[in-house]
Amino acid sequence: MINVLFFGPVVERTGSAALKIEFMPGMTLQILRDELAEKYPRAFEIVSLAAVNGQHVRDFSIPLIDNSEVTFMAKFSGG
Amino acid sequence: MKDAVRIQEEDFSQDEEITALKTSSQRMGGIATFLGCARDFSEGREVSRISFEAYGSMALSEMKQLRLDAIEKFKLLDARIVHRICTVTAGDNIVFIAAGAEHRAPALEACRYMIDELKERVPIWKKEITPEGDAWVSPHP
Numbered sequence: 546m547i548n549v550l551f552f553g554p555v556v557e558r559t560g561s562a563a564l565k566i567e568f569m570p571g572m573t574l575q576i577l578r579d580e581l582a583e584k585y586p587r588a589f590e591i592v593s594l595a596a597v598n599g600q601h602v603r604d605f606s607i608p609l610i611d612n613s614e615v616t617f618m619a620k621f622s623g624g
Numbered sequence: 625m626k627d628a629v630r631i632q633e634e635d636f637s638q639d640e641e642i643t644a645l646k647t648s649s650q651r652m653g654g655i656a657t658f659l660g661c662a663r664d665f666s667e668g669r670e671v672s673r674i675s676f677e678a679y680g681s682m683a684l685s686e687m688k689q690l691r692l693d694a695i696e697k698f699k700l701l702d703a704r705i706v707h708r709i710c711t712v713t714a715g716d717n718i719v720f721i722a723a724g725a726e727h728r729a730p731a732l733e734a735c736r737y738m739i740d741e742l743k744e745r746v747p748i749w750k751k752e753i754t755p756e757g758d759a760w761v762s763p764h765p
Binding site: 550552553557594596599600616618621 | 677678718745751762
C-alpha cells in the first residue's frame, strides 16, 4: 500500500486527509499523481509540491516503494 | 534546556531563547532575531484569528536541516527556530528565529536566510479566519 497524506488547503478539496492506494510494481510518483489528480481535480489545481517519506521530491519519475508515505502539498505559508 | 528547533502550541519566550543561544558560546558578538506575529488585517480584510496546520514530522525535520544549513553557510555559532502550530489572534507570536555569530553581518544575513527558506521549505499552512469566512493563505514575499 501507498499511504497518501494531504494537509491544509488540499484536504479541503479532497475531503480526506489520508488515503491508502494499492501499490503496483513500476508505480512512479507521476503515475500516482495522475491517478489522484483524475479523482480529485480541484485539489490538484493547487498541488505544487510533493514529498516521499518526509523528503521533498522534485523528480516525479522516481519509482515508489511499497509502504511509502507520499504527500501532495499546496505551497507553504508558514512563518 | 529546550531544543534549538521546536514546533509547539504554546507561546515562547524570546528572552529564554536568546539566553539559550548565548550559552552555546562566549565568542558570540552578534545576535539577530526575527519574530513573526499575527496581524489583524490582510489582503484588505479584517482577520479575527489565524490557524496553522503542519505536516509535523517533515516540518520539524526540515527546520532542523535549515538550522544546520544556516550554521554551515554563515559560520554561525548557534541558531534557534521555534514555530507555533495553533490558532492565534492579532499580536500573538507565531515564529521566532535567532542567529548568533561572531559578528553582526553573518547573524543578520543568516536570520533573513532562515525565515525566507522556512517559508519555502517547511510544510506549514495558515488559514485566516475572517468575519466573511475562512481562507487558506497563498504565499507571498
